[in-house]
Amino acid sequence: MVSLLLAAALLSGCASQSGYSGGTQGSESQEAVEAYTGLGVQYLQAGNTAQAKASLQRALSIDSDYPPAYNAMALVFQVEQEFKLAEKYFRKGVSANPDSAMLHNNFGAFLFALQRYEEACVELSLAARDPFYPQRAQTLENLGRCNQLIGRAGKAEESFKRSLAIDGNRPVALVELSQLLLDRGEYVQASRYFARFGRLIEQKQVEHYPKSLWVGIQLSRQERNASRAATYGLLLKNMFPQSEEYRLYQESAQ
Secondary structure, three states: OOOHHHHHHHHHHHHHHOOOOOOOOOHHHHHHHHHHHHHHHHHHHOOOHHHHHHHHHHHHHHOOOOHHHHHHHHHHHHHOOOHHHHHHHHHHHHHHOOOOHHHHHHHHHHHHHOOOHHHHHHHHHHHHOOOOOOOHHHHHHHHHHHHHHOOOHHHHHHHHHHHHHHOOOOHHHHHHHHHHHHHOOOHHHHHHHHHHHHHHHHOOOOOOOHHHHHHHHHHHHHOOOHHHHHHHHHHHHHHOOOOHHHHHHHHHHO
């Protein structure tokens, strides 16, 4: 999903992305609230959550409706595993700026991490509506996973394809689309998507994970390439012996 550290790193540009205009604050006050928010983000990235909270509280004392500060505070509490407080601040941020794709995305990622998939899908869908959101391809990829986990295969496929239309190298979208097509018996199309993932592996842009190896095994068997299937199986055994995919592989080999 959406990495927490990545979300924090993106906060440095969140004022412009949020669509927030600063309300009625004067220019000096606006500069101060942005500076304190930026400082809070820096402390968060450095792992100093106490100082991050202090800086963000200063920002919110100047402007109690500043969405990026609420977003940053929510991330701080997420790091501290204070999940009720994190949700509180995410909701305040979304309330202050309902049009912020960044806030909806980060809130959706938070809900996904808590396995609240129905709610997460709603937030990620709202984030994905913004055609200018820089992380839209990743958001759509995450929305696809979210829909998959609640049994909406059709919506998942649509989200993955939209993600790849924006960025053709989204690895999870490539692998998950391959699996969806495999499940429907569309082996040629599945193989094409997986081949694109394979090129990312060759270029060392991504690494295999349990699902990618399991998809590789299934496709290799369909193509009657026993050697390649065995290679994927050995990698799965050695790298991810506790995974659900390795259990499926063992069962399928019996």
